[in-house]
Amino acid sequence: MWKLWPRIEFVILHFCVLAICGVLGGALWVQFVAGEYPCPLCILQRLAMILSAMGSIFVITHGHYARVQGFSVMGLGYGMSILAAVAGLFIATRQVLLHIQPGDPGYGSPVLGMHLYSWSVVVFLVVLLASGLMLIFGRTPILHCPTCHEKESPEESKMKYLRLRWYSWATFWIFGAIILINAFATFAESGFHAFLPDNPSSYRLFEK
Incomplete structure (x- = not known):
């Protein structure tokens, strides 16, 4: 079981990102199809969800390391998700x-x-x-990759990053598209104004 756990953890990380994308996609459907404009608090909740998913993205891209710049990869990734979730909550x-x-x-x-x-x-x-459970049961990469502690050149690190599987890149592209659509939707709703109204009723970017 523990030998398979790193792969299971890898799948769970992708599922977490895609689940957040699904939730945000549903919110975009409500906005554009149902015609309901998100309020400032709604937009902040979307931002918190995006930040929480970035924690999983970080672990996916740096999961072959035990530590980065002296910090635990799992601690940084899941810690980011926890802080974002607390703010969003x-x-x-x-x-x-x-x-x-x-x-x-x-x-x-x-x-x-x-x-x-x-x-x-x-x-x-x-x-x-989920983040708490992953911190408890997640395994340090060095336990199943004895050479992970060895120093690598920047070129070797880059090659490990580029060797991510196709489904990882597909997840990143979907996540990136969700971020861009949300950024455009927020800009369209606020226009060139510093603040959004409490109950927005139009896309101020397109108002004359």
């Missing part, structure tokens, strides 16, 4: 509390019985749980 909980009074319809339309910010709370809790 705080933001999502804040939005839930804004609409917690009886009779408050909430912001946006419910999806499967809950609003998107309520689903965000669930997503961030899952990220925290």
Whole structure:
């Protein structure tokens, strides 16, 4: 079991990134197809999800090392995910509390019985749980790669990075596309204004 664990962990990392992409893709569908504009808190939650996925990306790209610049690869990657999830959980909980009074319809339309910010709370809790479990059960690369502690030249490190499997690159491209679409959507909604309104109703970039 433990001999297979590094590969299982590798698959889980990709699944985590793609799961976040799926959640963000669903939010984009609600925005562009259902015509509901994300509020500033919604956008901050999206940003926190992106940052939490970057922790998994870091472990995928640096997983053949035990340490980077003296820091644990697993500690840096999963720590990044945990910090992003904590920030996102705080933001999502804040939005839930804004609409917690009886009779408050909430912001946006419910999806499967809950609003998107309520689903965000669930997503961030899952990220925290998954990151914690991976820190507990994740194996240091040096345990199954005895030569990982040896110093490598920059060229050797680059070749290891370039030898990532096709599904890793596909995951990166999907994740990158999600980031670009969200960046454009946010810019279109805010235009050249410094702040977004609490209840946006148009794409100010295209307003005359």
